[in-house]
Amino acid sequence: MRFAWLICGIAGLAFSAVLAVEPGEILSDPELEQRARGISKNLRCLVCQNESIDESHAPLAGDLRILVREQLAAGKSDSEVYQYVTDRYGEFVLLKPLASGSNLIIYLAGPILLCFALVAAAVYVVRRQKSPMAVPSPLTNEERRTLEKITGSRLKPRGQQDQERA
Amino acid sequence: MVLPGSSVTLAARWQVTVELGHFALILAFLCALVQCTIPLIGTQRGWVSWMRVVAPASFAQFILTALSFAALTNAFIQSDFSVSLVATNSHSAKPLLYKLSGVWGNHEGSMLLWVLVLSLFSCLVAVFGRQLPVHLKSLTLAVQAAVSSAFFAFILFTSNPFERRFPVPFEGAGLNPLLQDPGLAFHPPFLYMGYVGLSVSFSFAVAALLRGRVDAAWARWVRPWTLASWVFLTIGIALGSWWAYYELGWGGWWFWDPVENASFMPWLFATALLHSATVTEKREALRNWTLLLAILAFSFSLLGTFLVRSGIITSVHTFASDPGRGIFILAILLVFSGGALCLYGWRGASMVPSGAFAAVSRETALIANNLLLAVAAIVVFLGTFWPLAAELIFGRTLSVGPPFFNIAVTPFLAALAAILPIGAALPWKRGAITVVLWRMRMALAASLLSGVAVLIYQSGGPVVGWLGMAIAVWLAGGVLIDFWQRVAPRRQELGVTLRRVIGLPGSEWGKALAHGGLAITIAGISAITAWETEVIRTSNPGDHYQISGQYGLRFERADTVAGPNYRAQQAEFTLLADGEPVAQLFPERRFYPASGMTTTEAAIDMGFLRDVYVVIGDPQPSGVTVKAYVKPLANWIWLGAIVMSLGGLVSLTDRRYRLAAGQRRTSFVPAQG
Numbered sequence: 001m002r003f004a005w006l007i008c009g010i011a012g013l014a015f016s017a018v019l020a021v022e023p024g025e026i027l028s029d030p031e032l033e034q035r036a037r038g039i040s041k042n043l044r045c046l047v048c049q050n051e052s053i054d055e056s057h058a059p060l061a062g063d064l065r066i067l068v069r070e071q072l073a074a075g076k077s078d079s080e081v082y083q084y085v086t087d088r089y090g091e092f093v094l095l096k097p098l099a100s101g102s103n104l105i106i107y108l109a110g111p112i113l114l115c116f117a118l119v120a121a122a123v124y125v126v127r128r129q130k131s132p133m134a135v136p137s138p139l140t141n142e143e144r145r146t147l148e149k150i151t152g153s154r155l156k157p158r159g160q161q162d163q164e165r166a
Numbered sequence: 167m168v169l170p171g172s173s174v175t176l177a178a179r180w181q182v183t184v185e186l187g188h189f190a191l192i193l194a195f196l197c198a199l200v201q202c203t204i205p206l207i208g209t210q211r212g213w214v215s216w217m218r219v220v221a222p223a224s225f226a227q228f229i230l231t232a233l234s235f236a237a238l239t240n241a242f243i244q245s246d247f248s249v250s251l252v253a254t255n256s257h258s259a260k261p262l263l264y265k266l267s268g269v270w271g272n273h274e275g276s277m278l279l280w281v282l283v284l285s286l287f288s289c290l291v292a293v294f295g296r297q298l299p300v301h302l303k304s305l306t307l308a309v310q311a312a313v314s315s316a317f318f319a320f321i322l323f324t325s326n327p328f329e330r331r332f333p334v335p336f337e338g339a340g341l342n343p344l345l346q347d348p349g350l351a352f353h354p355p356f357l358y359m360g361y362v363g364l365s366v367s368f369s370f371a372v373a374a375l376l377r378g379r380v381d382a383a384w385a386r387w388v389r390p391w392t393l394a395s396w397v398f399l400t401i402g403i404a405l406g407s408w409w410a411y412y413e414l415g416w417g418g419w420w421f422w423d424p425v426e427n428a429s430f431m432p433w434l435f436a437t438a439l440l441h442s443a444t445v446t447e448k449r450e451a452l453r454n455w456t457l458l459l460a461i462l463a464f465s466f467s468l469l470g471t472f473l474v475r476s477g478i479i480t481s482v483h484t485f486a487s488d489p490g491r492g493i494f495i496l497a498i499l500l501v502f503s504g505g506a507l508c509l510y511g512w513r514g515a516s517m518v519p520s521g522a523f524a525a526v527s528r529e530t531a532l533i534a535n536n537l538l539l540a541v542a543a544i545v546v547f548l549g550t551f552w553p554l555a556a557e558l559i560f561g562r563t564l565s566v567g568p569p570f571f572n573i574a575v576t577p578f579l580a581a582l583a584a585i586l587p588i589g590a591a592l593p594w595k596r597g598a599i600t601v602v603l604w605r606m607r608m609a610l611a612a613s614l615l616s617g618v619a620v621l622i623y624q625s626g627g628p629v630v631g632w633l634g635m636a637i638a639v640w641l642a643g644g645v646l647i648d649f650w651q652r653v654a655p656r657r658q659e660l661g662v663t664l665r666r667v668i669g670l671p672g673s674e675w676g677k678a679l680a681h682g683g684l685a686i687t688i689a690g691i692s693a694i695t696a697w698e699t700e701v702i703r704t705s706n707p708g709d710h711y712q713i714s715g716q717y718g719l720r721f722e723r724a725d726t727v728a729g730p731n732y733r734a735q736q737a738e739f740t741l742l743a744d745g746e747p748v749a750q751l752f753p754e755r756r757f758y759p760a761s762g763m764t765t766t767e768a769a770i771d772m773g774f775l776r777d778v779y780v781v782i783g784d785p786q787p788s789g790v791t792v793k794a795y796v797k798p799l800a801n802w803i804w805l806g807a808i809v810m811s812l813g814g815l816v817s818l819t820d821r822r823y824r825l826a827a828g829q830r831r832t833s834f835v836p837a838q839g
Contacts, residue, residue, distance in 0.1 A: 022783075023704045023791055044565045050423050052567065055416055095567030097552070102560045106552050110545040110574055117537040125525050125533065128451060142299065 021054065022062065027069055036069050039081055043068070044095050052095055184249055187237025188328035191278075194230035194285065195318035197223050201288075201311035205304035209376075217304035221292040224307055227314065228289040235269075235282045238327050242269050247338050250331040251275060257340035257760050259731040267351035268341045273475060273491075274327035276354060280471070281321065283355075283362040284314045291366055291391075298387060305373035306366075313365055316498045324491050340760035343732065349409035357402030357429055361467040363395025364436060368464035371457045372506050375513045380457060385447035388460065390823045392443060396436045397814035403429050404807035415766035417779045417795055419694070419803055422571040427550045428470030434543035435463035438536045445532050448594060449523065454514050455536065461510060465503035466543070472499055473550070524596035531589025535582060542578040549574060583637050583688060587644020590681060591651075605651065609643025627696055634692020641685035649678045676817025680810045687806025693799035704789040710742075713794040717778055718742040722750075724790065732756040734767070737782050737790060741771050753782045753792075772801060 021040075027033040037054060043064060045056035053061040053068075064085070071081045085093055097103045139147065201223035208216025238251070242265050247253040255272045256265055270279040288310045295303050321327070344350075370388045374380045406426070411419040420426065439459040445452045476492030523529040549566045556562040587609060591602045603610065617636030624631055652674060653666040701713045709721045722738040739751040751769035758765070771778040777800040783791030 021702055021793075023702050026702060042567075042569050044567060050421065050565075050567060055418060091562060091564045093565070095565055096569035096573075097556075097564045097566055102556060102562065103552075103564070106545070106548045106566070106570070107574065109548050110541055110578065113544060114537065114541045114578070117541060121530075121533050121537060125523075125530055128523050128529070129525060130522075 021065065025062070025065055025069060027073065032069075032072050035078060036065070036072055039068050039072075039078060040065055042082075042095050043085060044093050046089060046093065183237045184241050184246065184328050184330075187234040187241075188326070190230045190234040190237070191318065191322065191328075194227050194234065194281075195315060195322060197227040197230060198285075198311045198315035198318055201227060202308045202315055205308040209301055209305055209308075214300060217300050220304045220307035220311075223311070224285065224288040224292045227311070228285040231278075231282050231285045235278055238275060238278060239266065239269050242266065245338065247336070248330055248332070248334040249327075250329045251327045253331055253335050253338050255341055256338040257731065258337060259760070260341065260346070261730055263348065263351055264341055264346045267345070267354075270354050271341050271345050274321070274325045276358075277317065277321050277325055277475075278327055279355065280358055280362060281314055281317045283358045284310070284317065284365060287363055287366050287391075288314065291369075295387070301377060302370075302373055302384070302387075305376055306369045309369035309372045310365060313369070313498075313502060316501070320491075320494050320498065324494050337760075340731075340758065343756065343758040343761060343763050343765050344413060347409060347413055349405050349413070353402055353405040353409060355402075356398050356405060360395045360397075360399025360402050360436070361429075361432060361470065363391060363398060364432060364460075364464040364467050366391040366395070367439060367460040368502075368506065371460035372509060374457065375506075375509045378513055380446070380453045382447050382450050385443045385453075385456065386822065388456075389440070389443045389447060390818055392436060392439050392460075392463075393814050393818055396433070396440055397811045397818075399429065399433045399436060400807055400811045400814065403433060404804050404811075407807075408804050411800070412768050412770055413765070415768055415781050416793070417698075417768070417777075417797060417800075419800075422549075422568045424550050425474050427546050428473040431466040431543050431546050431550075432463055432470060434539050434546070435459060435466055438539040438543075439463050441532045441535050441539075445529055449529055451523065451529055452533070452536075454510075457514060458510060459536070459540075461503065461506045465499070465506070466547075468495070468499045468503060469547075472496055523594070526592065526597050526599055528589065528592045528594045528597065531585065531592050534585060535589060538578045538582040542575050542582075545575050545578070546571065580633070580637060583641055583684065586681060586684075587641060587648070590644065590677065591648045606644055606647055609640055609647055612643050613637070613640035624696070630692050631696030634688055634696070638685045638689035638692065641688065642682060645678050645682045645685065649674075671822075672820035673817045673822075676813045676815075676820070679813030679816060681813075683806045683809030683811075683813055685806070686802050686809055690799045690802025690804075690806060694797050694803070697798045699796045701794050703792060704786055705792045706789040709789075713778070714796040716743055717796055718745070719751075719780065719792075719794055720747075721790075721792070727754070729756065731760060732758045735782070735785070737792075739769070739780055739792075741778055749778075751778070751780050753780045755782060755784075774801065775799065777801065 021037075027036060040054035041052050043053045045051045045053045045058055045061040045064070047058050047060050048056050051061075053064045068081055068085070071084055076084065082094070091098060097106070099107050201220055204219045204223075205217050208214070208219070238249075240246075241249045241252050242256050243262070245252065245256060245258040245265070247256075251272060251274050252268075255275070256268045260268065268275075270276045288307055291303075291307060291310065295306075298306075367388050370384070370391070374384055403426075406429070407419045410421065411417055439456065442452050442456045442459055446456045472492065472495040475495055549571055552566045553564055556564050587606055588599065588602050591605065592599075613636045616639045617632045620632040620635050653670060654663045699714045701711070703711070705711070705721050707721050707723050710718060712718045718741075720740040720742060722740055725736045725738070727734050727736050734754040734756040736752055736754045739753070740747045741749040741751055749771040751771060753769035754767040756765045756767055757763075766781050766783075768779055768781045770780075775798065777795075777797040779795040779797055779800075781793045783793070
């Protein structure tokens with residue numbers, strides 16, 4: 001059966017889709033490995049579409065995973081590792097953009113919008129409370145005809161109806 | 167090569183059909199143009215006969231589009247490689263299902279599916295809308311036809327699916343093997359039914375603005391269409407997520423990918439619209455907001471189409487190299503959304519609000535629901551487009567991925583789930599929070615208990631674990647209590663309760679099911695996010711190892727197998743629960759020679775409480791890479807989505823919609839006296 005594997009292996013070599021995290025990459029220290037996985041989930045695979053290096057099959061992502069683990073093994077803190085990677089590959093590599101400068105727009109948009117929306121809604125609700133009960137809009141001619149057909153009697157002409165309501 | 171006479175005539179006949187399809191599409195385009203111009207003149211002048219053109223025109227448009235779609239489908243089934251689209255997207259050795267799904271597995275074909283669904287919806291509005299005032303109906307269908315003529319023009323001028331190729335290739339290039347999957351075969355049609363269904367609400371909103379009139383009846387006509395599209399969108403999104411889960415090979419189910427966001431934003435707006443339309447229908451309040459949401463929901467569908475079809479998010483540069491199609495869709499988006507929003511700005515103010523309600527009432531709760539949904543949708547929108555905006559405006563090249571969306575969007579949705587049971591139980595017009603909370607005390611207690619229990623049990627685990635479970639239990643408990651109060655408001659005989667259960671309106675059942683489904687989905691998401699376990703190692707036949715406290719794997723053998731259009735390496739594992747064998751698992755790695763691509767096929771032992779998920783990787787010198795996961799409550803994510811859509815369907819059967827649609831007509835009898 002090994003032989004069969006081999007043939008298929010060779011056939012698939014051109015587009016070898018290795019599994020994201022390889023057994024060989026895993027650090028022996030489980031705590032360090034945990035941190036490495038956490039960081040990997042926040043780093044973008046540079047040659048893929050919107051995939052983290054934790055999920056990506058690309059060889060370059062594998063290199064980056066190893067790089068992260070080397071840095072962690074060397075005793076760097078998480079933020080130092082992010083800094084190290086960003087220095088080399090730019091802001092593009094971060095899946096969670098830095099909360100600084102223009103990026104604050106997307107971080108604050110939600111909370112600020114919600115505040116505005118709450119104020120607007122509060123104003124609306126207060127006005128609704130004060131408003132008189134709904135006044136039904138007058139019938140159109142078409143509706144009047146339908147209604148007359150149903151009730152079998154003639155309704156008062158429009159002007160008179162409005163006068164009575166006033 | 168000499169073909170037998172019969173084959174030649176057969177081939178000749180099919181050849182004619184593709185051209186016929188093209189011709190039918192042009193005719194459908196002309197039909198749509200008639201359908202959008204004549205009734206507009208008719209409503210302007212008050213000529214009823216001109217207004218009535220909409221119904222026959224929409225039938226003709228649908229039949230012609232269906233004919234055109236059938237012609238293309240036929241070319242795919244016959245593997246007619248003289249059609250360029252078939253040659254680049256199909257292969258004679260593909261199973262029939264994937265020849266069929268190949269029709270919409272590409273740009274041109276999917277746009278044809280889009281207009282097919284659009285014309286189907288117009289046709290349905292014409293059929294079910296017999297009770298509509300003739301002005302509203304003709305205006306709505308005219309707007310609908312305007313949208314479809316824009317898309318017909320898009321297909322005919324930029325993406326013709328019927329183009330021929332010469333010389334004719336002997337074999338097609340094949341469909342991307344990742345897409346050769348039953349889950350994905352039906353994902354696009356459902357999604358399109360949802361996207362395009364929202365066009366009906368859009369057209370109704372524009373028609374209402376043109377007429378200058380929105381009332382409870384209008385909301386009642388709009389709501390079923392929104393509901394139907396919401397059901398389709400929910401199923402479509404769930405199918406896509408399920409596909410990603412089992413096909414992409416690491417069991418992720420949501421990636422906040424631009425393409426996913428493109429479907430999630432319309433879903434959020436459609437959900438908001440569903441709820442605000444209820445307020446408009448029952449209380450004639452929030453009319454402007456409902457109109458705006460109807461416009462936004464479809465605008466975001468168009469935006470989603472633009473996102474997916476132009477490839478602008480993947481890279482600004484690919485967009486720039488072939489801008490024709492992208493700019494065309496952008497133009498459609500600007501004309502329709504921009505136009506509708508301008509109309510809204512111009513006419514919206516004339517819709518005087520009415521309907522009074524207190525600060526604590528169902529109305530207020532639904533406003534809160536709408537705000538949270540809308541804010542969540544806008545944050546998704548900003549995050550999706552931020553890389554583009556940051557590059558164009560600030561010159562920053564950056565990425566916005568799952569970690570951002572998880573912290574920026576989830577809180578709003580969690581807040582929504584947290585207030586849902588209270589809002590759903592509050593009465594219209596005026597209510598008291600304390601009364602509702604007291605009624606919900608059991609749910610509240612259960613929720614607190616489960617949250618605390620999880621917190622203690624997992625000791626310092628992720629927040630999503632205990633918070634998610636607490637919210638899910640609160641939601642489920644709230645739904646049950648609310649339902650119970652409705653069928654048994656006081657002590658009564660069992661028979662009475664049963665009769666009330668049966669007699670409960672479809673919309674109440676729908677509400678309970680949809681909210682219950684949400685609780686199930688939330689439980690699934692929280693569990694899989696918080697408690698998934700994973701083991702990665704190289705392994706050889708004969709190996710036996712634990713993958714969690716309870717489960718173990720025994721590697722039985724490795725093999726090669728041949729599929730219809732692929733070869734695969736297959737491994738066999740025995741799944742052991744507490745040492746006892748419970749299932750055989752056969753993960754595969756498939757190689758598709760037609761496209762030279764390799765895919766991983768995960769082997770999943772599905773269970774109600776957990777999935778065991780095994781994938782194999784490349785053969786290594788020391789063995790085979792095996793990744794095994796235990797994913798708790800994984801299926802609840804999609805189970806919840808199914809229950810939610812079921813709720814939508816049940817709600818559609820509500821009697822008042824049948825009455826509004828005129829399906830059960832009562833004859834008008836003049837009153838006595």
